[in-house]
Amino acid sequence: MQNTLKTSVTFDGVGLHSGLPVKMILRPAPAGHGISFQRTDIELGNTIIPARWDMVERTALCTRLVNEAGVVVSTVEHIMAALAGCGVHNALVELDGPEVPIVDGSSAPFVRGIMKQGLHRLTDPVVAYEVLKPITVEHNGAKATLLPSDRTRIEFHIDFTDEAIGRQSKSLDLRNGAFARELCDSRTFCSRSDVETMQANGLALGGVPGENAIVFDGKTVESGTGLRHEDEPVRHKMLDALGDLALAGGPLIGHYVGERAGHALTNTLLRELFATPGAVREVTCDLAMAMRLPGQGLIWSEIPTEVARVA
Numbered sequence: 001m002q003n004t005l006k007t008s009v010t011f012d013g014v015g016l017h018s019g020l021p022v023k024m025i026l027r028p029a030p031a032g033h034g035i036s037f038q039r040t041d042i043e044l045g046n047t048i049i050p051a052r053w054d055m056v057e058r059t060a061l062c063t064r065l066v067n068e069a070g071v072v073v074s075t076v077e078h079i080m081a082a083l084a085g086c087g088v089h090n091a092l093v094e095l096d097g098p099e100v101p102i103v104d105g106s107s108a109p110f111v112r113g114i115m116k117q118g119l120h121r122l123t124d125p126v127v128a129y130e131v132l133k134p135i136t137v138e139h140n141g142a143k144a145t146l147l148p149s150d151r152t153r154i155e156f157h158i159d160f161t162d163e164a165i166g167r168q169s170k171s172l173d174l175r176n177g178a179f180a181r182e183l184c185d186s187r188t189f190c191s192r193s194d195v196e197t198m199q200a201n202g203l204a205l206g207g208v209p210g211e212n213a214i215v216f217d218g219k220t221v222e223s224g225t226g227l228r229h230e231d232e233p234v235r236h237k238m239l240d241a242l243g244d245l246a247l248a249g250g251p252l253i254g255h256y257v258g259e260r261a262g263h264a265l266t267n268t269l270l271r272e273l274f275a276t277p278g279a280v281r282e283v284t285c286d287l288a289m290a291m292r293l294p295g296q297g298l299i300w301s302e303i304p305t306e307v308a309r310v311a
Ligand SMILES: [Zn+2]
Pocket: 077, 078, 188, 236, 240
């Protein structure tokens, strides 16, 4: 059955790119609502933005949604991943600013906040999107693929010139609470050289190395109390991919493979999936299918605490 939140959950913080303070309130929503955002700081016009692939505005560094009225919300990927990874199918995400708070750079504070309050089970079955045909998109040496599968699997390969990152690969079946256990605490990262470029372009203004982002510089790592996983960067790319794929409009049943892919390419992949005849179908999940969805089998004690585990 579909889930929503048992009660509202509030998060305070700053936007990673805007640097602006923001309050985010996750509110319960009825079956069939899906996930949508609302800008409470804007009084006129339509301030609701559905969390859907066709609302994505092309950006390289984060996922930004925009509605017909031009109302935007940026950096939605980490809260979308948390909602998908916890099995929350319906919620209204209120924001009093243009960007989701970055918190610690990961989805773990959102996962802990959501699961502490608990979920409310609704009476309608989950509607998911099942990949039926392989779809691949490529751009500038990056590649993203969706393959048919009976479950949600995310596979990622990265290759960075910073020696402290290098080549990393990981593949994970997202049932049995795997998102919360394996991915949710991995943080946003970038190279030192990117920081100056971003800030010169008015981005990453709220970024604090070690506090809400990891900054790699060759062999050097600015990560606060240490990395949370030896392969934290590839895990964060998988977290981003889950959040971006959640913009399908419901759980996506298929095997995603990202090779140096980013937000824009994953969105192009979803656009291609929905534009290709016979490549995807909407399915009402039976019990066996529902048991394989992300969020099933999540155990509170397996949600990571804020303690870093790798020196
Ligand atoms: Zn991210």
